[in-house]
Amino acid sequence: MSGRGRLSDVAIVGVGATTQARRLGTTSLHASLEAAKAALADAGLTKDDVDGIAARWPGPGGTVFQPGSADWAGLLGIHVDWIGDSYPQGVPAVLDAAAAIGAGLCETVLITGGQAGVMEAEAGKVAKYTRPANEFVEPYGSFTSTQFALVAQRYLHRFPEARGAMAEVAAAIRNTGSANPEAVMHGRGPYTAQDVLDAPKVVDPFTRLDLCLANEGAAALVLTTVERARACRKAPVVVLGGGMEWMRQQYVDPPRYEEVRTVGAKAARRAFSMCGLGPEDVDAFQLYDVNSYEVLRQFEAIGLCGEGEAGDLVRERGIGVDGGLPTCTDGGVLSFSHIGWGAPTLKIIEGVRQVRGEAGDRQVAGAQVALAAGAGAGAQYHNVVLLGPDR
């Protein structure tokens, strides 16, 4: 590829997050603003440097016309040259923003989002964003984890021994989170695979410990050109490559294992081909660990092993911070934090911290390349980004 419009012309220069907690005594908007200010400070930039925004307006109080990034321009008192409302969090937001910056539509993009003050109303129910409001789904009591479970059940039908590996995955990631002082589940555990299997069942094959959290917090990123990034406060973390795959609307038509088991494979191939790397070059895997099965599936999809082989892979190489395949090094959405629409952005933040070498006790020694991913088989879409240092 020639000189213009490459993702690798763009870098992440700022990351910011609020405290991640079961309940935050504030609103989604306040939390998202706090994260945005932290990300700008991390970059050594101000709001006046921002000329592009990707952020959901976490309402109420938005306009009736597509509340989103344009509302943020008003809140921040700036005019912007680009807004990204299609999926303004996580990997898609990073890739869309990088494409816009690379194409010259804008220079510096702020991404922010999260949730706060909402979980109290959800007490005793699964979080609202996991309850698909569709007439062919909701009357049957299906929810996000159910759709993933229907995929996992097919996988276990073919590879029944993988149930033990799923439990080991959940225990390992939860133990990583247990050691992270910033994690919602800090200090909980350690867990064994047997603890996971013995936990209360939620939806077969998943127990409570196989499934991710639902809590509060916000997360934000700042991206700009590599050229400009070199003058920022921290070393640039370059967007080495990325890819996205969307099969259909999530949580309406139920997922067929044979179809969705490889969702993300093409996105990963695209991402790796952009930078001449392969899955073995990744030092830190910020997979989207919404449940223990998804971690196995994503290792298979990104090409580290074949179908049904991920259980042996994770057992042989280990997925802890000191393992051969360091995975969800902040504790993931299983243990660190899952803040609804903001959760995919937390994956990018941890990838950036690993590449910068500022992850503290959970730093993967010598980490150069981080992979971050979003969503999975039950959602019927998946996206991947690769992050690395400025060379």
Add this chain to the structure above:
Amino acid sequence: MSAVDVAERPRPEPSDLTRPFWDAAREHRLVRQVCDDCGRSRFTPQIACPACLSTASTWTPSTGRGTVYSATVVHRAPYPGFTSPYHVVMVDLEEDWTMLSNLVGTGAEPVAIGTAVEVDWLELDDELTLPVFRPVDAGAGR
């Protein structure tokens, strides 16, 4: 599933596109769209055939018989209207289409993939009937 729970279930809000499905269900007929041009079944409802993009289709009755593609049991209801545990299944119907539904008339464990099932009817109220499935009794000679 008691009547009290059923009354609290989220109610479908049919659109012009989907209303024929729910109208048929009230009459205990399970229907899906069949493409007038290429003959493929489709579900959930779409304005056009995902195979050939023809917008001409006919709501066509199914035998209501099929097999379980995947099955799970929900042990903790996500919202009111359900008594746990309950079964959520994907059913592959005989005419080559698939539905998400509930399985009734079975035990506490997820049923085996491939289990033969047939449609049954859950009356939510006077206006709304939900197609669900139950295992076909192997001894019934179907």
